Amino acid sequence: MEKAARRSYRGVSFEDRLLDRRERLIDAGIAIYARKGTERASVAAICREAKLTGRHFYEIFGDRDAFFAEAFRSVTDSLLELVKAAIDPASPVVSALGGFFNALLDHPDEARVFLLELHNNDPLVLAIGKDFSARLTELIAPEVTQELMKVGAEGAIMQIARRWVSGGYTESVGDVANMAARFSFVGQDRRPTSRHPAKAI
Amino acid sequence: MEKAARRSYRGVSFEDRLLDRRERLIDAGIAIYARKGTERASVAAICREAKLTGRHFYEIFGDRDAFFAEAFRSVTDSLLELVKAAIDPASPVVSALGGFFNALLDHPDEARVFLLELHNNDPLVLAIGKDFSARLTELIAPEVTQELMKVGAEGAIMQIARRWVSGGYTESVGDVANMAARFSFVGQDRRPTSRHPAKAI
Structure with missing residues (x-):
């Protein structure tokens, strides 16, 4: 993790990229929840809205409830x-x-x-x-x-x-x-x- | 239903028996909900508590949510x-x-x-x-x-x-x-x- 945090890609650190993805997924989640209801909002729909993959989602949050x-x-x-x-x-x-x-x-x-x-x-x-x-x-x-x-x-x-x-x-x-x-x-x-x-x- | 309502058993009308069962099941339901939580309360446990059968339960209420x-x-x-x-x-x-x-x-x-x-x-x-x-x-x-x-x-x-x-x-x-x-x-x-x-x- 220490090592990963120091890695950077085009000048953007790994941590910054994680924070950015986290924020994009949460914004997308709120939009999907509002549109479909919390019960029917799928991880796939949230990832599509955020233009990120399921791997990113699970890497950051663990599961849908979290x-x-x-x-x-x-x-x-x-x-x-x-x-x-x-x-x-x-x-x-x-x-x-x-x-x-x-x-x-x-x-x-x-x-x-x-x-x-x-x-x-x-x-x-x-x-x-x-x-x-x-x-x-x-x-x-x-x-x-x-x-x-x-x-x-x-x-x-x-x-x-x-x-x-x-x-x-x-x-x-x-x-x-x-x-x-x-x-x-x-x-x-x-x-x-x-x-x-x-x-x- | 008209006919059924007029039928009686040992002087207790069909409707009275239904009302009595309804009340017993609801009292039993509240006791089981309080003991186990609403999620984990089964129809079987409620019927056992009320000393009635599942048939009685479904006849009166239709389903668990109702x-x-x-x-x-x-x-x-x-x-x-x-x-x-x-x-x-x-x-x-x-x-x-x-x-x-x-x-x-x-x-x-x-x-x-x-x-x-x-x-x-x-x-x-x-x-x-x-x-x-x-x-x-x-x-x-x-x-x-x-x-x-x-x-x-x-x-x-x-x-x-x-x-x-x-x-x-x-x-x-x-x-x-x-x-x-x-x-x-x-x-x-x-x-x-x-x-x-x-x-x-």
């Missing part, structure tokens, strides 16, 4: 980067949410495959989803400390995102971000702030 | 009945939520199989889940009118329920219901009620 998990991880990492980049310290929650909804609008394939149509039982995929939720919640509900309130804010925002995407992005990013922000803010308060305070039961 | 969907429908119908029965007009939201969380506490198998471990891609199962969410939202967030706020309240409450169940029911029903209620109440207000009002972006 590839799906890697694509999911790559999409969630990029999404979190976009959210972070959008944060304005003057209004961190609403700006983070604006970044989140803008990213879903700009990347409809990723939004559909990994947010809307993700019914995947694979433990690795579930773990990536859980990790993504936790990291996203730190960005969009940073001041919520109670565990169940944090979970509630996250559930509200993800469900709003799912409905917004499946409904064809009808509302503006600003409107959706403002609505979602209300669920983030409610978790910050120690006591109910609504005009209908909850009574103990 | 059975799962019927069991899911039966569980969600019962859950909604328990929520309705718990509603106190003096505090409809918190009492409905108390009924919901109490039902999850009293029926841990159902909660685990159909709330926590439901990663099912079947269109019928997805439709039943969607219908359940919509009917539950009418009970636990009755005054929320804006579509995305309704969706947000539902997402928050379902996610709190999932975490509460997976976490082993650590918090009291009253505490969970009060926390969940805050996400229901936030949707009722026309403008943000938090001390951190959302700014337009």
Whole structure:
């Protein structure tokens, strides 16, 4: 591996070529998943789309399930980067949410495959989803400390995102971000702030 | 069918016997799903648990997937009945939520199989889940009118329920219901009620 990493072809290192292929396959995978559904997307179709061979695919990812998990991880990492980049310290929650909804609008394939149509039982995929939720919640509900309130804010925002995407992005990013922000803010308060305070039961 | 419905055996009508078998199979299915997971639950194991034969099973349900969907429908119908029965007009939201969380506490198998471990891609199962969410939202967030706020309240409450169940029911029903209620109440207000009002972006 050490030796291979030092080899180069027309000035492009072996590692760079691997990274390039990896990226091309993931982009192709997302396109094929969006077009055919995750169940019916074949490795052959993904390789054709990426203009690479099955050998390249298996060399990098091992198998189809591992590839799906890697694509999911790559999409969630990029999404979190976009959210972070959008944060304005003057209004961190609403700006983070604006970044989140803008990213879903700009990347409809990723939004559909990994947010809307993700019914995947694979433990690795579930773990990536859980990790993504936790990291996203730190960005969009940073001041919520109670565990169940944090979970509630996250559930509200993800469900709003799912409905917004499946409904064809009808509302503006600003409107959706403002609505979602209300669920983030409610978790910050120690006591109910609504005009209908909850009574103990 | 008309004729069959009128036939009776030891004073029990054919229809009553069918209903009784249906119920026994569904109860057995839930027990087996909880014990083995939905993937590994076989029709044979379900029939053994119900002390009925495969012929009875296929006569009533047609196939394994249809059975799962019927069991899911039966569980969600019962859950909604328990929520309705718990509603106190003096505090409809918190009492409905108390009924919901109490039902999850009293029926841990159902909660685990159909709330926590439901990663099912079947269109019928997805439709039943969607219908359940919509009917539950009418009970636990009755005054929320804006579509995305309704969706947000539902997402928050379902996610709190999932975490509460997976976490082993650590918090009291009253505490969970009060926390969940805050996400229901936030949707009722026309403008943000938090001390951190959302700014337009």
